[in-house]
Amino acid sequence: MPLDQSFVGRSYAPTPAYEVGREKIREFAEAVGATSPLHRDPEAARAAGYPDVIAPPTFAVIISMSANSVIVDDPELGLDYSRVVHGEQTFVHHRPITAGDRLRAVAHVDDIKTRMGNDFLTVRAEISTESGEHVTTAIGLLVARGEDEGQ
């Protein structure tokens, strides 16, 4: 059954704060092979004009994926996650995510389309500090493959 169009425009309560740690940034940077000292050395980061070490550009997925889980798991929407693949992803950074940030995210359903029996769900996570400074917008396209698709 196609996803309910009335979910377009819906937003969810902000997530609890995620505290960005220096060691988590380092761990993520290691995992993507990012060798920049700006991910590891607070002195180098300060010399480059940042208050502390900064995260790689796609680190925001940790927060956006967690925020979007309220949409994906919403029983009223009824998305079958075992059929979902990640179709597209965009991050817009107003500034880099920085160690010490306490970030909350609000998940939005921006669009739902059904084509050829597949559902295309555009989800957006607006990531801000607890004090309301907007840091990152993460937009993802989730594709739920139709049940009739034979393989």
Add this chain to the structure above:
Amino acid sequence: MTRLTAAQVAKGDELPATQVHVTRADLVRYAGASGDFNPIHWNQRFAEQVGLPGVIAHGMLTMALANRFVADWVGDPGAIVECGTKFTRPVPVPDDEQGALLEISGKVTDLSEDGTAKITVTVAFEGKSVLGRPVALVKLG
């Protein structure tokens, strides 16, 4: 670390191409760091059950590698103000020491007056692009 300045960059510039090996161990490390434990990225049996050729790399890892490539060129990962891609082709990662070999290249496809460069990246596996139109917008110094 110094960020490239607009004076050092011209539209049409090619970024120095690179190659990255992605192994099963890299997928496990990325799963742990990102929290994405979907078994298609580490469990051969599960991946085959859902019709994949085998364990595949996280699309988000491939996207991260594309952005690391841009960050290395510009000299400051914080210069990337926007990045986006489509995930068009899975990257199967064999269970061996070499893993999958990704070839990454890029080009400055636009340079605006405010000093923002648009970098169009190509990530290829076995000669075919695996990301659709991966783009990074970079604020030059």
